[in-house]
Amino acid sequence: MIDVIIAEDHRLVRKSLCLALSSAGDIRIVAEASDGETAIEAVANVPAHIILLDYSLPGISGVRLIREIHQQIPELPILMLSMESSPEVVNQTIAAGATGYVTKGAKLDILIEGIRNVAGGGFYVDPMIEPHLA
DSSP states (O other): OEEEEEEOSOHHHHHHHHHHHHTTSSEEEEEEESSHHHHHHHHHHSOOSEEEEESSOSSSOHHHHHHHHHHHOTTSOEEEEESOOOHHHHHHHHHHTOSEEEETTSOHHHHHHHHHHHHTTOOEEOTTTGGGOO
16 A cells, blocks of 8 residues: 655645545555645654655745655655646756656546656656656
8 A cells, every 4th residue: 555645735636636546546645735834744744655745835835845855754755746847847846856746737547657656666757748858
């Protein structure tokens, strides 16, 4: 079972992700966060295999949040989930320590594949944006 923390500020999106990912059979949502501070708190207090992290959260977000999570638990894989698909943002998040990146426009099977890959120690980028990266 892959234990996942979901950090997403939009409640409807977060709850939809929880429901959809739980249907995969091998993914369990162990914590939810709606802002950067709550994400840091969840990472510190809830054992997980991966954090699914929205790039734009209230409070601490983006590259700064990735760095703060890595400072607390360097081995925790971070899969970014964002509406943003520009190569600059994707490259910045990867350089900061994210181990994967999926756009919110991706199909559910792409997100699940990304979670499985990153939780298993791999690196994953949404196939729709990978060709545009440096």
